[in-house]
Structure formats: structure tokens, C-alpha cells
Amino acid sequence: MKFWKTKLALLGALCLLAVSGTGFAADPVKMAWVYFGPPGDGGWTFAHDLGMKMVQKELGGKVIASTVENVPESADAERVIRDLASKGNQYIFTTSFGYMEQTLKAAKSFPKVEFYHNTGYKSAENVHTYNSRMYEPAYLAGIIAGRMTKSNVLGYVASFPIPEVVRNINAYTMGARSVNPKVTTKVVWVSSWFDPGKERQAAETLIGQGADMLMQNTDSSATLQAAADKGVYAFGWNSDMSKVAPKAHLASVTQIWGPYYVMVAKAAVEGKPFKDNVWGGMKEGMNGLVSLNSSIPASVVKEVDAKKADIVSGKFKVWSGPVKLQDGSVKLAAGETFTDKDIDSIKFYVEGVDGQLPK
Amino acid sequence: MIESLTPLLASALGAAIPLVLAGLGELIAERAGVLNLGLEGMMLLGALASFMTVANGGGLFEAVTLGMAAGLLASLVFGFVTITLQANQVAAGLSLTILGSGLSAFLGRSYVGIGAPSSFAPLPIPLLKDIPLLGPSLFSFDLLGYTALIALVAVTWFLSRSRAGLTLKAVGESPVVARSLGLPVTRVRYMAVAFGGLMSGLAGAYYSVAQFKMWQEGLTSGNGWIALALVVFATWRPLRVAVGALLFGSVTALGLYFQAIGMHVSTFALASLPYIATVIVLVIISSDQETVRRHAPAWLGKPFYDDS
Numbered sequence: 001m002k003f004w005k006t007k008l009a010l011l012g013a014l015c016l017l018a019v020s021g022t023g024f025a026a027d028p029v030k031m032a033w034v035y036f037g038p039p040g041d042g043g044w045t046f047a048h049d050l051g052m053k054m055v056q057k058e059l060g061g062k063v064i065a066s067t068v069e070n071v072p073e074s075a076d077a078e079r080v081i082r083d084l085a086s087k088g089n090q091y092i093f094t095t096s097f098g099y100m101e102q103t104l105k106a107a108k109s110f111p112k113v114e115f116y117h118n119t120g121y122k123s124a125e126n127v128h129t130y131n132s133r134m135y136e137p138a139y140l141a142g143i144i145a146g147r148m149t150k151s152n153v154l155g156y157v158a159s160f161p162i163p164e165v166v167r168n169i170n171a172y173t174m175g176a177r178s179v180n181p182k183v184t185t186k187v188v189w190v191s192s193w194f195d196p197g198k199e200r201q202a203a204e205t206l207i208g209q210g211a212d213m214l215m216q217n218t219d220s221s222a223t224l225q226a227a228a229d230k231g232v233y234a235f236g237w238n239s240d241m242s243k244v245a246p247k248a249h250l251a252s253v254t255q256i257w258g259p260y261y262v263m264v265a266k267a268a269v270e271g272k273p274f275k276d277n278v279w280g281g282m283k284e285g286m287n288g289l290v291s292l293n294s295s296i297p298a299s300v301v302k303e304v305d306a307k308k309a310d311i312v313s314g315k316f317k318v319w320s321g322p323v324k325l326q327d328g329s330v331k332l333a334a335g336e337t338f339t340d341k342d343i344d345s346i347k348f349y350v351e352g353v354d355g356q357l358p359k
Numbered sequence: 360m361i362e363s364l365t366p367l368l369a370s371a372l373g374a375a376i377p378l379v380l381a382g383l384g385e386l387i388a389e390r391a392g393v394l395n396l397g398l399e400g401m402m403l404l405g406a407l408a409s410f411m412t413v414a415n416g417g418g419l420f421e422a423v424t425l426g427m428a429a430g431l432l433a434s435l436v437f438g439f440v441t442i443t444l445q446a447n448q449v450a451a452g453l454s455l456t457i458l459g460s461g462l463s464a465f466l467g468r469s470y471v472g473i474g475a476p477s478s479f480a481p482l483p484i485p486l487l488k489d490i491p492l493l494g495p496s497l498f499s500f501d502l503l504g505y506t507a508l509i510a511l512v513a514v515t516w517f518l519s520r521s522r523a524g525l526t527l528k529a530v531g532e533s534p535v536v537a538r539s540l541g542l543p544v545t546r547v548r549y550m551a552v553a554f555g556g557l558m559s560g561l562a563g564a565y566y567s568v569a570q571f572k573m574w575q576e577g578l579t580s581g582n583g584w585i586a587l588a589l590v591v592f593a594t595w596r597p598l599r600v601a602v603g604a605l606l607f608g609s610v611t612a613l614g615l616y617f618q619a620i621g622m623h624v625s626t627f628a629l630a631s632l633p634y635i636a637t638v639i640v641l642v643i644i645s646s647d648q649e650t651v652r653r654h655a656p657a658w659l660g661k662p663f664y665d666d667s
Contacts, residue, residue, distance in 0.1 A: 037422065037576075038464055038576040038577070040471045041575060041576060042471045042575055186621075187618070190630075196566075196580055198615075200376060201373075201612050201615055205612065205616050205618075207369070208619070221575070228474075243474060244473065245474050310588060355623075356623045358626040359397055
């Protein structure tokens with residue numbers, strides 16, 4: 001009832017503004033988010049939803065935010081995007097890699113609407129991309145794993161062999177080997193982004209093979225839970241998963257979209273659409289390594305903090321030489337660094353990763 | 360090599376237990392002639408109800424009871440629509456799945472991202488657990504795992520040895536004849552559907568408070584559909600449901616195991632293994648049409664109008 005009263009009051013105020021014709025505030029900007037999963041996935045979509053909520057909180061009355069959940073990466077996505085655009089949304093965020101072509105297609109029909117596509121690599125006049133350098137916190141997580149492992153075997157529950165995931169596996173391994181060259185990483189692919197049963201089985205298999213520090217690139221927290229049951233450690237992914245299994249949880253590699261969304265929203269409110277492609281990392285505050293377990297020795301925390309400071313200041317780049325391939329040959333000599341384009345097309349395992357990369 | 364087979368077997372069994380629980384429930388419902396496609400929805404509701412119970416400080420016994428109650432309630436709604444109102448079972452079952460998925464997602468929003476405060480722990484059987492290879496996996500289930508084994512024996516006995524089992528089968532084969540013999544067709548169908556709901560709720564509870572120990576939207580990730588397929592796969596015989604569930608669990612576990620030991624097999628091929636295995640078994644089963652016909656309940660999916 002109270003809710004309706006507020007709504008009515010708001011409506012009344014709006015009417016007054018409209019009648020007087022001299023509203024001091026401009027019309028609110030309509031922004032929409034297309035979600036791949038439910039915000040209740042506790043991972044990928046949850047992180048985007050947190051970002052959306054930050055916009056609502058900071059720009060309250062100036063922005064009207066709406067979301068569509070569980071949009072499949074098929075022709076359906078284009079229909080949803082078009083629908084949102086025709087309903088007057090001026091800024092639309094499509095938050096999964098698989099919406100790339102659909103976003104571009106829809107954008108052609110709505111040249112006045114600005115589109116922001118997450119994790120893609122194609123942009124246009126009104127389609128801008130944004131992504132997070134998840135390999136940076138993954139590298140830091142690797143340092144913790146390398147220092148804490150007793151078996152010198154790390155485990156990685158992976159989704160699909162695309163560059164995004166492959167470079168995270170590599171970064172995790174490189175981070176670990178930077179402090180402990182004896183480490184190897186075993187990888188199991190589950191061919192899914194969200195399948196708790198399979199993720200759990202994969203984690204159990206890795207633990208059975210001696211892995212005692214698990215990392216995942218999937219959306220559920222089943223890997224972490226399996227680690228807790230078997231008495232080994234694991235990292236959370238996408239969102240802070242420390243509450244799922246406080247003892248087994250070493251740290252979480254998180255995506256932080258809030259500041260980016262707020263920046264785009266602020267520019268939108270000012271009437272100057274933000275048009276850059278953004279590939280941000282720890283420096284831009286677009287991701288982080290959070291909720292470190294108290295069982296991590298202080299010296300290791302210090303080491304991680306120092307490396308983090310170097311990443312933020314730009315003194316250290318994860319993709320700088322020497323980087324060796326599995327057969328020991330040099331891929332990137334000391335002193336060289338990969339360009340963003342190189343990083344975006346990584347399709348090889350570095351030294352220390354076990355097994356063969358699926359083609 | 361041998362010692363690494365133990366976790367493999369344990370992993371396969373862990374995946375099989377909820378499939379056996381839900382599969383047995385569905386088998387009984389289908390044997391009475393009612394096809395309930397709502398397994399996934401009932402499992403999700405059961406999983407959420409159990410998780411909410413432990414998250415709010417309830418005990419494990421209460422959690423399982425409420426999980427089963429949620430499954431029961433959902434199945435009774437389905438029963439009312441299909442048995443009393445005689446609506447199309449396929450449509451009603453699909454609606455139940457959609458309803459269960461949506462409702463559990465909505466009600467469970469504030470339970471995402473926390474671990475279950477209490478959960479089932481393995482209860483190894485003394486002596487038996489020390490048998491090499493089999494011991495640590497086969498005799499170290501948690502309470503719900505043993506329940507699945509007991510349910511398997513009980514359902515097998517019920518169908519093949521009890522009078523009530525005969526009644527159930529008669530209702531599924533020909534409700535008209537069953538009715539003329541004075542059997543309470545409607546009541547039997549209700550009870551069979553209710554049993555399916557209880558078992559689905561239990562399977563859901565297994566996911567949220569025994570195996571995953573968490574709640575996430577869509578926690579059962581399609582396993583309700585697999586349990587449903589297993590019943591056909593098993594030509595409506597309980598022991599075969601268990602064998603099929605174990606086969607499905609092991610093929611998945613094996614695919615992941617090959618990767619972990621570094622075998623160079625395409626992960627895409629490995630991911631499709633369970634489905635290839637399913638197709639092969641279905642081909643073998645359906646090559647013997649006589650058996651399939653003999654075991655399929657003749658009135659499966661058809662409503663029965665009880666005019667007495």
C-alpha cells in the first residue's frame with residue numbers, strides 16, 4: 001500500500017512537471033541490461049546485476065534501469081534487444097559473448113541507440129565493447145596456489161576452449177610457477193558454463209588426480225563445494241563465493257562492473273554518450289581478488305599485494321616475457337610484451353599446463 | 360591406476376543417486392499410467408525447500424521432510440489437474456516443470472551464495488568400507504545414498520511380489536478392466552503420483568543438502584529430464600533404472616577422468632559420450648520390440664474417466 005502511495009505521489013509530481021513544462025530535470029535516461037543467466041546464479045549474471053544496482057543507487061531518479069533475464073544466445077537475443085530498443089531504451093548492455101552478432105544486427109536498425117557488448121571483439125559506430133582482464137586476478141590467485149600447494153598439482157575446471165578461458169588457465173599457471181616452478185596444472189573441460197553436477201564431478205576427478213588448489217572458469221560454486229568436502233582449497237570465480245565454503249575458499253576472482261556502468265550512465269545523463277571500447281583490469285578497478293582466507297600466510301598476502309600494486313601501476317604486465325610453451329620453446333622473449341590483439345587470440349598452453357589444448 | 364578408480368566410482372555413484380531416487384518415483388507413477396514430465400520442477404522445489412530449512416536453522420530431518428512435502432504438494436496439484444480434471448498429462452507436466460523452475464528461482468533469490476549450515480556427511484559402514492577399491496565408494500554413502508538403495512529394493516519387491524504392486528500395474532495396463540474388478544483406479548493413480556512427488560522432493564533435497572550443499576537457480580541442471588529418460592531407457596523396470604543411472608554417471612565421470620590423466624581425446628567427443636551411450640542403449644532396447652511392448656504400461660499418458 002505504502003509502495004503504491006509513493007508511486008502515486010511520484011506520478012503526481014511527474015504530471016505537474018509535464019504540465020508546467022518547465023521541469024528542471026531532464027527526462028530520465030532509459031537503460032536496459034540483457035542477462036545471460038538469472039541474477040541468482042551467484043556468479044556471472046550476479047556480478048552484472050550488482051553493477052546495474054550500483055547505477056540505480058548512484059543515479060537513482062536520473063536513470064530508469066530495466067533487465068531481461070535468461071536470454072538464450074540465439075535469434076531470441078536479437079528479438080529481445082530490438083524489443084528493448086523499440087521501447088525507448090537509449091542505452092543497452094548485452095552481457096554475454098554469444099550476443100555479439102545479434103547486438104550488431106539490432107544496432108543497425110537503431111542508429112540512435114547506444115549498445116554496449118560485453119566480452120566481444122566486434123564494434124560499430126553505436127556498438128562499443130567492454131571486458132575485464134580476468135587474467136590479472138587469476139595470476140595473483142596462482143601466486144597463492146603456488147605457495148600453498150603441497151602436492152604441486154593445481155586443478156582447473158574449465159568451460160570452453162576459447163581465448164578468454166585459455167589465457168586464464170595460463171595466467172593461473174604462470175602466477176603459480178613464478179613462485180614455485182615445480183607446479184603443474186591439470187585441466188578438465190566440462191563443455192558448459194553452468195552445470196553444477198558436472199562441475200562437481202570435474203572437481204572430484206581433479207582432486208582424485210592429486211590437485212589440491214582448484215580454480216574454475218564456470219559459473220556455479222560447485223567446484224568450491226567439492227573442494228570443501230574433500231578437504232582441499234579452491235578459488236571463487238566471477239562473484240565473491242567466500243560464504244559458500246568459508247574454510248576451503250582461498251579467495252575469489254571477481255568481476256566488478258559497477259564503476260564502468262556508472263561511468264557510462266553519467267555520460268548518458270549529461271547527454272554525451274560514452275563511445276570507447278574498454279578492456280579494463282585491476283588498474284581500472286574492473287576486477288579484483290577479494291575475501292582472502294585467513295589461513296594464507298601473511299608473507300604470501302604481502303607478495304600478492306606487491307604484485308597487485310605492480311599490475312595497477314603498470315610496472316608488471318602478466319603477458320610479458322619470458323613466456324614458454326609446453327615443449328619449453330620460447331613464445332615471448334624477456335622484455336617483450338603481448339599487444340591486446342595477441343592476448344585476445346591466445347590459443348596455446350604455457351609451460352606447466354598438463355595435457356593438450358582441445359582444438 | 361587402481362587407487363584412482365575409487366574417486367572415479369564415487370563420483371559416478373554420487374551422480375547416480377538422485378537419478379535413482381527421482382527415477383523410481385517416476386517409474387511408479389508411469390506404471391499406474393500417469394506420465395509426469397514435471398520431475399525437474401518438483402526436484403527444484405524440493406531442493407529449495409530443504410535448503411531454506413537448513414539455512415533458517417532447521418535440522419536435516421526437517422529439511423528432508425519439507426523437501427519431500429514440497430515435492431508431494433506439487434505432485435498433488437499435478438494429480439488434481441490430470442486425474443480429477445483429466446487435463447492433458449504432457450501439457451500439465453511441462454507446466455509443472457516451468458512453474459517449479461520459476462517459483463524456486465523467485466523464492467530462492469535470497470539464498471544464493473551461502474553454504475548450507477548443516478548437511479549430510481558420509482556414513483561409512485565399518486569393515487565393508489575397508490574393502491579395496493569398492494569399499495570407500497560403495498559403502499561410504501550418506502544417509503540419502505543408503506535410502507536410494509533401500510528404495511530400489513523396496514520398489515523392486517513392491518512391483519514383483521506384492522498384491523498392491525499388482526493392483527498398480529493393473530491400473531496402468533487397463534484402468535477399465537481394473538475398475539470392473541472393483542479396484543480404486545483414481546485413488547491408486549493419486550497415490551502413485553504422490554509417491555513420485557515424494558521421491559522427486561527427496562532427490563532435490565539430495566542436491567541441496569547432501570551433494571552441492573548450496574542453492575542456485577536451476578540447481579538440478581536438467582537432471583530431472585535425465586531421470587525421466589532413464590525410466591524409458593529401463594523399460595519401466597527398477598533395477599535397470601539404477602543400472603542406467605550408474606552408466607550415465609560413470610560415462611560422464613570417465614570423460615572427465617580421461618582429461619585429467621592427460622589423454623588426448625577431443626573434449627567435445629567426451630562431452631557427448633553420455634548421449635552416445637544413451638542412443639546406443641536405446642537402439643539395443645528398441646530392437647526388441649516385444650519386450651518394450653510387454654513392459655510399457657498400455658495406458659501410459661491416457662486419462663481415465665471414472666464414472667462410478
